Amino acid sequence: MTDGVLARLAEIPKMDIADLKTMWRQLFQAEPPAFNRKYLESRLSYRVQELAYGGLKPETVRRLAILGDGLGQGGGRGKRRGTTSRTDRPVAGTRLLREWQGTEHCVTVLVDGFEYDGRPYKSLSAVARAITGTRWNGWVFFGLRGQGGDG
Numbered sequence: 001m002t003d004g005v006l007a008r009l010a011e012i013p014k015m016d017i018a019d020l021k022t023m024w025r026q027l028f029q030a031e032p033p034a035f036n037r038k039y040l041e042s043r044l045s046y047r048v049q050e051l052a053y054g055g056l057k058p059e060t061v062r063r064l065a066i067l068g069d070g071l072g073q074g075g076g077r078g079k080r081r082g083t084t085s086r087t088d089r090p091v092a093g094t095r096l097l098r099e100w101q102g103t104e105h106c107v108t109v110l111v112d113g114f115e116y117d118g119r120p121y122k123s124l125s126a127v128a129r130a131i132t133g134t135r136w137n138g139w140v141f142f143g144l145r146g147q148g149g150d151g
Contacts, residue, residue, distance in 0.1 A: 005052045012041050012048075020044060027051065096124075096142045098131070105131050107142070 015023070020040045024032035027047045032040060056064075090096070094109040107127050108115045116127045124138025132141075139145040 005048060008048050009045055012044055090144070096144075098142050100131050 012020070012023075017037060017040075020037065021032040023044055024030075024040060027044065090109045092109055092111045096107040096109065098105050098107075105116065107124070110120070114121045114124060114127055116130060121127045121130070124142055124144075125136060126138070128136035128138045128141035137145070
């Protein structure tokens with residue numbers, strides 16, 4: 001069974017977009033969304049494994065539903081475009097490491113901000129500026145979001 005799943009997974013990146021959409025229709029019994037190729041590949045890969053090995057446990061589904069209800073209608077984003085809400089932040093106590101010009105820098109996530117070099121900061125951008133001396137998007141600088149704003 002594993003060999004068949006692995007072979008099927010290996011074929012997905014080689015398929016053209018029309019074949020990916022056909023596979024989507026077969027596996028989901030629905031029309032494919034208008035998302036990019038990378039999204040289709042990742043969801044199809046997950047679905048192949050889900051059908052072969054089983055999906056999430058019911059307790060996990062319930063837990064995710066509870067967590068999702070806590071997000072509310074906002075979808076985890078702040079009011080302004082590009083702002084991050086508390087749900088997007090790493091958990092308090094998380095340590096973010098970044099090497100910059102040969103020196104490793106460590107930032108600790110706090111409940112209401114960040115700590116770097118023994119000093120509190122309100123934003124990761126302020127920390128990135130303290131490290132580099134130039135303006136940076138702190139989320140990008142620490143690798144928590146890509147250059148295009150994807151997270």
